[in-house]
Amino acid sequence: MCSYKNNASEIEGKRLIVTVVGEDKVGIIAGVAEILATHKVNILDISQTILQDFFTMIMIADISTSTINLLELQTLLKEKEKEIGVKIDVQNEDVFKYMHRI
Amino acid sequence: MTLSFMPEEIMETIHMVQVENLDIRTITMGISLRDCTHSNIEIVAQKIYDKITKSAAELVRTGEDISKEYGIPIINKRIAVTPIAFVGEGCDCKDYTILAKAMDKAAKEVGVNFIGGFSALVHKGFTKGDENLLNSIAEGLAETERVCASVNIGTTKAGINMDAVYRMGKIVKETAELTKESGGLGCAKLVVFCNAPEDNPFMAGAFHGIGEPEKVINVGVSGPGVVYNAVKHSPNVDFGALASVIKQTAFKITRMGELVGREAGRRLQVPFGIVDLSLAPTPAVGDSVADILEAMGLERVGGHGTTAALAMLNDAVKKGGAMASSYVGGLSGAFIPVSEDAGMIRAVKEGALCIDKLEAMTCVCSVGLDMIAVPGNTTAETIAAIIADEAAIGMINKKTTAVRIIPSPGKKVGDSVEFGGLLGTAPVMPLHPYSAEAFIKRGGRIPAPLISLSN
Missing domain, CATH: 3.20.70.20 (Anaerobic Ribonucleotide-triphosphate Reductase Large Chain)
Known part of the structure; x- marks a missing residue:
């Protein structure tokens, strides 16, 4: 039916960016990493920095071998967010690739 | 391996969404x-x-x-x-x-x-x-x-x-x-x-044109808040530099539209049509096109200088956006709907913005006299004359123009009409008191302009 092909190869959708912003405290990385490990989401890289006075942790992770999908992972991390009192977002990496890389 | 993005880049994107109202x-x-x-x-x-x-x-x-x-x-x-x-x-x-x-x-x-x-x-x-x-x-x-x-x-x-x-x-x-x-x-x-576009994704004017495929996905981006913040943070630069700032911002916003359009098309098995490069305001605070114009240095939108500011904004958005998307279409220009933009509403209420200035603004942006409430006793002939004026601007300038006007029954100048949601609140605007009845009642067609003879 499609007369034009939607270029699927440009959209890979396997890697995630997890961002944690808030007050620095013990156990933030451990708490997030534990959820990822339990569900076989492989952490590829971690960076920590202070941006505009906020503790900011960014993780790149690979969900391709995971037992859950991105939406399920978001739900789990939202629960963690409430528990440790920092803001946690997890997004498909393509958002950043599209916006910041040509 | 190294992190593929700078933390600042990642946080910039998140900030745009969570603070500056970036959305599709x-x-x-x-x-x-x-x-x-x-x-x-x-x-x-x-x-x-x-x-x-x-x-x-x-x-x-x-x-x-x-x-x-x-x-x-x-x-x-x-x-x-x-x-x-x-x-x-x-x-x-x-x-x-x-x-x-x-x-x-x-x-x-x-x-x-x-x-x-x-x-x-x-x-x-x-x-x-x-x-x-x-x-x-x-x-x-x-x-x-x-x-x-x-x-x-x-x-x-x-x-x-x-x-x-x-x-x-x-x-x-x-x-x-x-x-x-x-x-x-x-x-x-x-x-x-x-000059209605056939692939416009924005309401109320969207329809599926006769040259379009069986099904198609079109995307309209937004983001006046993001552009506003970029302009606000560049208070002392000249117009060349300001245009660059707007272009870069528009590029980033439009990339999101491109991503979402392609992905939606892929998942729905429907071809991706176009991204509409429009700055579409909402009544939410900080999501206003009027605010951008005022951040450029105008005391109030509607004052002298407004048309020039809007022309520059509209052009910079198109230049940035066109680079970001493989297919651009629809209306593609800044919208200036009065009731849907908190800054426009404020300017009308203060008497800074009148219908004549709005008409002038529609010469340099999309789309036209949009979401304007006028007194309930306005005649059909006057409304027709307003439509004719806008259509003439579109016809001569080879652009889309439109009229979405509300002669709100029982309302007079100074009243407001509440529509709710994205449609917002419209202050009732005064019109010229002179009649165009005899002109409108002539009937027939205004012939195509000389510029139509382009073959």
Whole structure:
């Protein structure tokens, strides 16, 4: 039916960016990493920095071998967010690739 | 391996969404209804309902999934269909209200908040189907909730159908009267176009043009808040540098539209059509095009300098956006709907922004006199004259112009009309008191301009 092909190869959708912003405290990385490990989401890289006075942790992770999908992972991390009192977002990496890389 | 992005880049994107109101304004699925014709109008209505509900069954869920996975709000999921004047043309029945109701029912079934295409293209004259559709607009809008209507009354190539202009003046009045309990809300869903685009994803003017494929996904981006913040942080730069800042910001915003459009198309197995590079304001604080113009250095939008500021903004948005997307279309320009923009509302209330300045602004941006409330006693002839003025600007300048005007019954200058939601609040604006009745009643067509002879 499609007369034009939607270029699927440009959209890979396997890697995630997890961002944690808030007050620095013990156990933030451990708490997030534990959820990822339990569900076989492989952490590829971690960076920590202070941006505009906020503790900011960014993780790149690979969900391709995971037992859950991105939406399920978001739900789990939202629960963690409430528990440790920092803001946690997890997004498909393509958002950043599209916006910041040509 | 190293981190593929700088932390600042990642946080910039997140900041745009969470603080500066970056969002995808709409994913609009265009659906052809050309195979829904029949001589029996009830069968046509059933075919329309069936085709829309089948084609768009997954639209809303797909939009919500993409929104969550990518962390970008997608505010509206909408549908545009083939102009109903074409679809109903073969029916024996003259009243097309039943077709509007079928569209409305289908929209509710699939969960979209607006469906566009209760439309006709009459820039050179009326067919039987066009006549029937025009006669059904007021009732069709009054008896449905989510249906949007549009009529194209002029083009650069054909000139302006002044009979249609006058008819639309009367239809706008009639629609306001039939929906007077909600302040004339029906008129907020009725657009009169010159040079209507066939792939516009924005309501109320969206329809699925006759050159479009069976189905298509078009995306409208937003983001006045993001541009506003970028401009605000560049207070002392000259226009060349300011244009660069706006272009870079528009590029980033549009990339999000491109990503979402492609992904939605892939998941729905529907070709991706275009990204509409528009700055679409909402009544939310910080999501205003007027605020951008004021951040550029104007004391109030509507004052001298406003047209130049808007021209520069609109052009920079297009330049940045065009680089970011493989297919650009639709309206593609900054919107200046009065009721949907907190800064515009403020300027009108303070007397800084009048209808004449708005008309001048429409010469340099999309789309036209949009969401303007005028006194309830405004005559059909005056509304027709306002439509004719806008259409003339569109025709001569080879651009789309439109009029979405609400003569709110019982309201006078100084009152406000509350529409709620994205449609916002419209302060009733004064018009010139002098009549154009004799001019409008001449009838016929304004011939196509010399610039149409381009072959």
